[in-house]
Amino acid sequence: MELKQAFGQALKLLRTSKRLTQEDFSSISSRTYLSTLERGLKCPTLEKLEGLASVMEVHPLSVLAAAYQIKGDDGGLDSLLARIRAEVSSSALGSK
Template identity: 55%
Template structure:
């Protein structure tokens, strides 16, 4: 499945779970634009995905993780996060470990 179609499913599902209408996004996005995203007709930018997630009260990564779980049906949540943890831990410039304050 194309990522834009998987994102469309994740976006619509999350919006409906939160009992939001497309009109509820009017401050950050037109109903027409949101509709094109939910139908998989357009790609979303990271900036817009972050704004949409914020309006729904979820972390942008929640939308992206859902997107990849939908796009790759054989992938499960735990194995995806194990892979992400491994890749981040392997990067010396990024740390997934909690920071001391």
């Protein structure tokens, strides 16, 4: 599955699990734009991702992690989170 489609599925699953409608994102985005994201037709900017995540009250990385989990080529959520932890810890960010 392509990442855009996986992202769209993750976004929709998170949105519906929070019992939010597409209209609940009106302060961030139009319903039409949100629909194109959920159908995997477009990719959001980082700023838009942050806004969408804030409406759902989740961290933007949660949306991305869910997308990669749906995409299914990363060995599962625990493996993905361990990899992220190791990569961030070994970077300049991890030493601060």
